[in-house]
Amino acid sequence: MSTSLEDRLMELELRMPDTLLLRILGHAAQTSEREVTSVRRRPRWATVALAIGLLIAVVSGASFYAPRFAQALADAPIVGTAIGPALRSAGLAGLQGRFTVLDSRATSSGYAVRLVAGYADNNQTVLVLRVDPPDHNAFGRTQLTDQFGRTIAFSGGMSDARTGNNVLIFQALPWPDSSLGARLRLHISTLEAAGGNQPVAGDWTLQGTISVEPSRALPLPAAGMLGDSTVRFTKVEATSATVSVYLEISGPVATQLDRMVGPTIPYVAKPHFAFSSELVDANGQPATLLNGTGSTSSAPAQIWAGWVITHPGDYQLRIAYEGVGSFERTITIP
The missing domain is CATH 2.60.40.10 (Immunoglobulins)
Structure with missing residues (x-):
């Protein structure tokens, strides 16, 4: 059995809403061929119950691997003025209306780090964070991965030691994130010092789901x-x-x-x-x-x-x- 999305789409016979179909197909591309282990006829109620159970499991997986179709992403508002100061200080005010609101927080070693918003297109991925107290920034040991565990390389960014606003720029998200959307995991193990302070070691893990801006x-x-x-x-x-x-x-x-x-x-x-x-x-x-x-x-x-x-x-x-x-x-x- 083929595992490509096109072949699965041609073979699927269930009638369901388009958004649900896309979720199932996104997950189906990751599943392997299944063997039929029994030909004994099941009672109709058991077949229906089994179908519903499998459908719930498949949709759950599709929402993780294809987060573009997950409700959390569909309902995420676009950032307005909340991150305006951070973007203006980095010269990125033109991106202000294109960010997706995120709200993931972690505290370690006396420092709170919050993932505020994210943006991605075919050429870069931009995350806005806030560090409190603001005398350290997120440019220490930082790793960004997607839902498939792939690392997105860090390119650069800026931080404001007065407010704790940080803008981190990474390389573009790889395929198929550009089609499915990306469930990102940002792990920080060291906060870099600002103003001559010592680096701070800790464990900050932040997560967020964003789509990729079409070009x-x-x-x-x-x-x-x-x-x-x-x-x-x-x-x-x-x-x-x-x-x-x-x-x-x-x-x-x-x-x-x-x-x-x-x-x-x-x-x-x-x-x-x-x-x-x-x-x-x-x-x-x-x-x-x-x-x-x-x-x-x-x-x-x-x-x-x-x-x-x-x-x-x-x-x-x-x-x-x-x-x-x-x-x-x-x-x-x-």
């Missing part, structure tokens, strides 16, 4: 040049709150993307990367860089960057390498 592909801009190097766009996609750009760079610049330039002047300036990318809206306001990665281990070099957007329209993307050249391309967000 849409956008037209690819024309390739550009940085001196003798070619920059080619391989993918551009947007959600209602973010835009992500994937680049492929060939030529001399491709092996020097980690080069730092500029002097070190205490409290004034410090060296910065020679390569840069900036997204600006029609009013000249720069979009907040949410996340990004780069790889120069093989040619051509691969670059990805994602920004928070606050409105549709034309955005100017400026790609530059200091001392070599720059170019601009227009990205239209419908």
Whole structure:
């Protein structure tokens, strides 16, 4: 018997509400082939009772492995102003209306950590936490896993030692979380010190269920040049709150993307990367860089960057390498 969702859907003969069907199919993809152990006819009441029992068990499993269809996720409201200050301090105010409310708390070693909200799309996963007292943050030893036990790598974030607000950014949730939704488990074993304090060891486990924001592909801009190097766009996609750009760079610049330039002047300036990318809206306001990665281990070099957007329209993307050249391309967000 096939275990694919398509084959199960074709073979299923029960008539039931669509949402229930999807839950059963989500679980069915994880079950193995069952053998018939008896052909003795059961009384009708026993057959009905057994069917109801199996249905309850299957739906329960589907709600765990496919949390997108679980009632807890379906009923979760969207965060309004509750996390506004945390997002504004991190420059992520454009994501404010897209977060799912979460409320998971744990206390250990005299510190309370609360998971407040979560957001995910095809390129990143963002969690908002609150630490009390606020003199430590969640950037110590932290591990995020999904309902299948897979680890989601940490990318970065910010914390506010005045309020205890923490914004943690992880890599994108793997398939099939993007279709089923994700039941996340965040485990923290060490809180990092802020302001010269000592780290605090403990055991904080937080859980929450979020869906993945759908994205849409956008037209690819024309390739550009940085001196003798070619920059080619391989993918551009947007959600209602973010835009992500994937680049492929060939030529001399491709092996020097980690080069730092500029002097070190205490409290004034410090060296910065020679390569840069900036997204600006029609009013000249720069979009907040949410996340990004780069790889120069093989040619051509691969670059990805994602920004928070606050409105549709034309955005100017400026790609530059200091001392070599720059170019601009227009990205239209419908």
